Amino acid sequence: MAVKQISAFVENKPGQLAKFTEVLNNHGIDMRALSLAETEDFGIVRIITDDSYKTACVLKDEGYIFSITPVLAVEIPDTPGGLYKVLSVLKEQGINVEYTYAFTARKQDVAYMIFRVTDNDAAAEILRKNGISLLELDDID
């Protein structure tokens, strides 16, 4: 139920993100979601791609420092209060959300969000019980 997110270290300098995306492009890797967290000196690029194993191999060869983290891809009803519902369910279970970011897919009328939480299994179970769908990577297409 979790999808594999790859996070890579990039310096906060002009052109570094462009270079990173160029590397993925050169290897025909398709990004499904991207988020960037930055400080004055460096940033962490988090991506979901169509092939996490290949992405990891490519980044390793290119000398990037990166990590692979299982995260939840949650389907959010595209209606007012959609995100609120997801967050309240997690809050009731005492599950902390470290970060989250949104992305779109081809299916209409829904939004998707990536959730990095303290306990993936517990979060997935409680979300499903409350009728909220989680995506496998293949669904993101």
Place this chain on the structure above:
Amino acid sequence: MNKYYQPEAECASREQIRAWQDERLVAQVKHVYENVEYYRNLMKEKGVEPGDIKGIDDLPLLPFLTKDDLRECYPYGLLATPLSDCVRIQSTSGTTGKRVVAFYTQADIDLWEDCCARAIVAAGGTKEDVVQVSYGYGLFTGGPGLNGGSHKVGCLTLPLSSGNTERQIQFMTDLGATILCCTPSYAAYLGETIEEKGLKDKLKLKAGIFGAEAWTEEMRRDIENKLGIKAFDIYGLTETSGPGVSFECMEQGGMHINEDHFIPEIINPKTGEVLPYGEKGELVFTSITKKAFPLLRYRTKDICVLNPEPCACGRTLIRMSKPMGRSDDMLIVKGVNVFPSQIETVLLNKGYPANYQIIVSREGYSDVLEVNVEMTPEMFSDSLSRVSVKEKELVEALKAMLGIYAKVRLVAPKTITRSEGKAVRIIDKRNLY
């Protein structure tokens, strides 16, 4: 296995060493006085004549030589033999100004190579060994010195010189090098690369002889673990011939000075006063056997301590500590003395690579100290807050060590220039001098 290359010198009685030093110093002073006008004038200024020097107790009567004198005398001013008797020159990198050129007769080269051979045997080398010399060859003394020492011991010598890491590792594994000679920062880099490539099992290395650069005990342990070797320090400078002025033995408790060729003194760098054994001060060397470029009382700027205690290895040669800094390497930041080795110690203790860069700049009238550190997989996380916590721990540890705040800048791996020769550790943008 022979423990010594020249036991008659390395294990001579203190009385014998003293007798050699007395006799050779008297002859050397006469040789220099007669042949080097520049030094003769320095002696005259001080009111000293060769006849006043009867033995090593009279050494303090002689004037010092400094790097400034050497620059002034460039290129032939300190040459003490006819140029036609010389067979080689070596030279310093000249990064801080004019080059120093040192001249050698064939006998000077022989004694220098003997000194290096002593270091190789002290590190466990025999004629069965394969010695990979990855110091630069050419003007730099590192390559030629260890190359010559390796020949004297009868080892198979791999003259790789510095650089081209892929080729270094290929020769090291294919030809089964057992002893590696290079700068400690390059050894650390080789270790890192070998670890990354998973080739540690293919190594036959047992020892490394590393010098020409300041390195810490932490760095020694790091290199020893990465390469699976025992790492030995070696000391020397172009002005006194090159590496091999002193070397470590199996005890790894300081470097034995080849006192039959070089007389060490420790002085107070401010007053020039000679300090007793055990006190920390600037190291001064007098060459008593070299003929072409024999420096008397040359100030090295290296701060260290001499230890006359007998060594368990059986050598009677006095030991010098690893240089604890150079009188010209120290940074004064916000009025606080900062030694690069302190920063290195903190980084290695916290699990960072020994590759770092210190940048000192000035904002208005206030100094700013920055340390660039390479990101490691262990340190990295997808969570910004977790990376920040580790960064903060490092800042705290640096503050505890240095007494001042240093900004830590995390940079991408392998972006800090690797030293295939000497590492550029400090960038001082303040233009204080």
